[in-house]
Amino acid sequence: MSTPLNSRARALRLTAIGLGVAALGAGFAFAAGWVGPDRLTPKRIVDTFEAQAGHYPGYRKNHAKGVCISGYFESSGQAAELSSARVFSQSKVPVIGRFAIGGANPHSADASVATRSLAVEFTSDDGQRWRSGMNTPPVLAVNTIEGFYEQVLAMTPVPATGKPDPARLQAFFAAHPESAAFRQWVKDYRPSDSFANSAYHSINAFRLIDAKGTVHYMRWKLQPLTPFDPLPAQVEDPNYLQNDLRQRLAEGPLRWNLLLTLAEPGDAVNDPSQPWPAQRRQVNAGTVVIEQVDAAEQGACRDLNFDPLILPTGIEPSADPILAARSAAYSESFNRRSREAAHSGVQP
Amino acid sequence: MNATFHPLLRGLHWLMALLILSMLFIGVSMISDLSPRHSLLVNVHKLIGLALLVLVVVRIGVRVFVGSPALPGDLPSAQRWAAKASHLVLYGMMLAMPLLGWGMLSAGGYPLPLQLPALLPQDIRVYALLRQAHGWLAYLLFATVLLHLAAALVHGLIRRDGVLRSMWSGRVN
Incomplete structure (x- = not known):
């Protein structure tokens, strides 16, 4: 001392x-x-979804209404030279997934929502997993997370109509010229009558890494092999798409080609609002075969977070800020849903 | 009993102190981050967490094997008890935090770094429990680290009784 x-x-x-x-x-x-300064956080995004659509314990905080499905992926081998990911060379890869409609309300009528989604998880025999959440629109209206938040706010339903205020939406689009491609998609959009004949897009770009370490930027889409039929003008059944899916799967499996579109120098690889020119090279990586839909409120997909950054070796994220934000927000949704599940049960 | 900590224990202490403080800051900032930094921080968090698990196991082994210097004889018994208890709590938390992280990722169905095996079967309710425990324990760990730091500085700057030096330089007067 x-x-x-x-x-x-x-x-x-x-x-x-x-x-x-x-x-x-x-x-x-x-x-x-x-x-410190007020920041846009995953919590704030999910809070806003819940403020708009309502609080539905146990459900996903966006694309809340969905069903679990399972099947497999038959690789064509054609993408193996672009990426060392085992999924592109293994002949048959188990797949679980989830069809859903957009929006945070799990009780919306299937035909009332334009955006549909397919989330999948491929598990290859090297133990690696690839998860993805794909949507029917090929592009987003925005390319920053602040823009995304403004879009969510602009889509706040007006109590009187239950729909967004058209003037507010118009003002949002006017302030976001990068939304041109998305607006064009909305204008041309003709909804199909099934999850089975919808195409699903990765939206964000990713990097394929081949065996030599060369990087190939790409986006992908699941192109349905089921022919298009338009959604009837009048649909009574609020679970129209889910019931249609069960019916079709009772008759046999459904198929999509996994088409990888490769970017060329100068393409917007970090901007999910900009489409790439139509003549870009496409590689058919194989066929996704969906065989089975699980019973409501059950299924392997229920307890999974389809975080688009869960990627196998051979696929890496692009620097797209929306991609990172999706991962962060999905995690917040999953955490919240898991806590609610501990009290009131889990929903698909 | 030596008057200072074994050099290996001192090395482990300062390395882990640096890593644990980084982990607490990374952890608390990544969960509120929507930017591309988010995924980088999550990956770094998982790898440092794994490294800390290995380090704490080694450290417990070394500590049990070589022991630690005695506290000053004139330290009041309440402080003596607080010193022992807080160290036990710190060791417990250093061991529990990475195990909770590993367990929660397993229960949540998330892939694990370096293709480690899952500690637990997938179960969203177990995930909820472990995820919340991981968060609350992190706050408790940070509070204990602050207390530990304050106590060390009081020993080093106010009492000047050689306790801080026994971990800092290894030289006794």
């Missing part, structure tokens, strides 16, 4: 210790976002 400090030195040193510890605590609070 050294000579005791005089009271002044002791007070100074104690203050310094207190300030040092407090500074570390303040830094932590800042890193957590408890203090």
Whole structure:
């Protein structure tokens, strides 16, 4: 033990210790976002979904209404030279997935929502997993997360009509010229009468890494082998698409080709609002075969987070900021859903 | 009993101190981050977490084997008890945090780094429990780290009794 400090030195040193510890605590609070500038967080995005559509415990916080499915992927081998991912060379890869309609309300009528989605997980025999959430639109209206949040706000339903305010939507699109391709898609969109004859798009770009380490930027789509039929003008059944899917699968499996579109220099690889020119090279990586739909509120897909950044070796994310934001927001949705599930049951 | 910590324990202490503080800051910021940094931070968090699990197991082994220096004889018994208890709690948390992380990723059906095996079968309810425990324990760990730091600085700057030096330089007066 050294000579005791005089009271002044002791007070100074104690203050310094207190300030040092407090500074570390303040830094932590800042890193957590408890203090400091107001930031757009995964929590805020999911809160906004719930504020608009309502709180539905146990359900996914977006694309809330869906069914679990399973089948397999038959690789054509043609993508094996572009990516070392085992899924492109293994002849038959088990697939589980989920068909859903857009929106955070799990009780929406199937025919009332334009956006449909297919989420899948491929599990290859090297133990690696590839998850993806694909949508019917090939592009997004926005290319930043702030833009996405503005879009969500602009789509807030007006209580009187239950639909977004057209003036507010128009103002949003006017402020976001990058939405041109998406608006064109909406204009040309003719809904089909089934999940089975819809095409599903990766939207974001990814990087295929081949055996030599060369990078190929690509987007993909699942192109249905089931012929198109338009959705009838009048649909009474709120579960029209789910019932249609069960009916079709009772008769036999459904198929989609997995088409990889390769970017060329100058293509917008980090901007999900910009389509690539139509003449880009396409590679048919194989066929997704869906054989079975699971019973409601059950199925292997139910407890999975279809985080699009769960990728096997040989596929990497692009620097698209929306892709990273999707991963962060899906995680928040999954955490919230899991906590709710502990109380009130899990929903598909 | 030596007056200072074994050099191996000192090395492990400062390396882990740096990694644990980084992990606490990375963890608390990544969950509120929507930017492309998010995925980078999550991957780094998983790898450092794994490294910390290996390090804490080694450290417990070394600590049990070589022991630790005695506390100053004039330390009041309440402080003596607090020092022992807080160290036990710190070791417990250092072991529990990476195991909870590994367990929650397993129960949540997430892929694990380096293709590690799942610790638990997939179960969303178990995931909910472990994920929340991981978060709350992180706050508790940070609070304990602050207390530990304050106590060490009081030993080093106010009492100047050699306790901080026993971990810092290894030299005794």
